[in-house]
Amino acid sequence: MTTTGLDLGSLVRGERVHRRVYADPAVFDLEMARIFSRAWIYVGHESQVRRAGDYYATRIGREPVVLVRSEDGRVRVLRNRCAHRGALVVADERGHAADFRCAYHGWTYRTDGSLLAVPLPQGYAAAPTADPALGLQAVARSASYRGFVFASLAADGPDLATFLGRVASSLDDMVERAPDDALEVAGGVFKHAYDGNWKLYLENLNDGVHPNAVHQSSVEAARAQDDTVVTDGAGEIAVRQMRQNGAAYGFWEKEVGLFTFPFGHSYLSDYHTDEKLVAAKRDPVFADYIAALERAKGRERARAILSVGRWNTNLYPNCSFMSQFRQLRIVHPIAVDRTEVHTFNFRMRGAPARMFHDTIRFANVVNGTGSPVLTDDLETYGRIQAGLQAQGPEWINTARQFARERPDQGGGHVSDGTSEAHIRNMFAAWVQYMTA
Numbered sequence: 001m002t003t004t005g006l007d008l009g010s011l012v013r014g015e016r017v018h019r020r021v022y023a024d025p026a027v028f029d030l031e032m033a034r035i036f037s038r039a040w041i042y043v044g045h046e047s048q049v050r051r052a053g054d055y056y057a058t059r060i061g062r063e064p065v066v067l068v069r070s071e072d073g074r075v076r077v078l079r080n081r082c083a084h085r086g087a088l089v090v091a092d093e094r095g096h097a098a099d100f101r102c103a104y105h106g107w108t109y110r111t112d113g114s115l116l117a118v119p120l121p122q123g124y125a126a127a128p129t130a131d132p133a134l135g136l137q138a139v140a141r142s143a144s145y146r147g148f149v150f151a152s153l154a155a156d157g158p159d160l161a162t163f164l165g166r167v168a169s170s171l172d173d174m175v176e177r178a179p180d181d182a183l184e185v186a187g188g189v190f191k192h193a194y195d196g197n198w199k200l201y202l203e204n205l206n207d208g209v210h211p212n213a214v215h216q217s218s219v220e221a222a223r224a225q226d227d228t229v230v231t232d233g234a235g236e237i238a239v240r241q242m243r244q245n246g247a248a249y250g251f252w253e254k255e256v257g258l259f260t261f262p263f264g265h266s267y268l269s270d271y272h273t274d275e276k277l278v279a280a281k282r283d284p285v286f287a288d289y290i291a292a293l294e295r296a297k298g299r300e301r302a303r304a305i306l307s308v309g310r311w312n313t314n315l316y317p318n319c320s321f322m323s324q325f326r327q328l329r330i331v332h333p334i335a336v337d338r339t340e341v342h343t344f345n346f347r348m349r350g351a352p353a354r355m356f357h358d359t360i361r362f363a364n365v366v367n368g369t370g371s372p373v374l375t376d377d378l379e380t381y382g383r384i385q386a387g388l389q390a391q392g393p394e395w396i397n398t399a400r401q402f403a404r405e406r407p408d409q410g411g412g413h414v415s416d417g418t419s420e421a422h423i424r425n426m427f428a429a430w431v432q433y434m435t436a
């Protein structure tokens, strides 16, 4: 299909991609219209809108929306635009309100989006409040999976269960690690931005070859760290994480699996050699957590839950989470060369309170703006974008382990942890959305 002179399908070949896909503002506009307006987009978690009137304002692609729990208890995703003259109605990122009042002329909306009142109603031939079109419109579709709320701006398309497919098991993993089978967003939000295309972020997260090069400085610093200075189990996770980024290539090839699924999703299996259950012997907090999990679910089930070892799961196009570490990141494309990422941390209901401290400590190492690891990646995204915006060669190479994906019993395909299969898989979805 050709649009604005672009043959979109031809920009993606088996093992190469045209640089315009990352650098052309016209492609970016089409991505917002065809991917972010069609796919299921992760919006937020039900725990962020626990009580009626709680809201959280965010975006689907470039469209401002509000996640809100209405008086009837339902969680809704509403477009954040006044039906009068179009102003954003909800300006705060989160809060609690009995109703939403537009700051411009004071049109007021109920938490289900319906119009409650307007000033000077006598000035209209028919009362605006009687017209259902004059409300904060719900997006075309929204649905939850185990507390995770997704929305689609398209009325048609696969349902959420079909979209998630087998990769829903990573969300199961995240929820089932909680003794009470429930998670809640806690603490603040880490936000970072980079001068690069949104696709670079998901590509990097499951790229098993980059850590050895990109993160070399923190690998070396962590290796130089004396184990004996670690006292409370918290520093340990940081040092362990940073050291393991330097695992030999052979380890990534043989011990780490990269799993890809329809719709562009993927996950990387955990790449840490030491077992949490072994660590528990040294870490009293983790031991308490295991005990709570065993009390709630039985010893066998607890062991099965803890034996699931996944690193990043990417839900294409806008979400990546670490089920084991209770972190979730939302990718917000801003422009072809600008992206924001928001990271949320989850508390497990029924787990010792200290487990959440470890979540935050881990976040500070991996997702925080002061992270010695994340900052390397941000620098890299900027360098990639600068290179791709230069005229130079037209194609980039995504050929590592090309055509070596094997069908996996989990319903997707499996490659070794050095493969670029997840990138090719995302581009297969990209072509589908963009040319449908």
Ligand code: FES
Pocket: 082, 083, 084, 085, 086, 087, 102, 103, 104, 105, 106, 107
């Ligand atoms: S634009 Fe919202 S009340 Fe006028």
Ligand SMILES: [Fe+2]
Pocket: 204, 210, 211, 214, 215, 373, 377
């Ligand atoms: Fe990285």
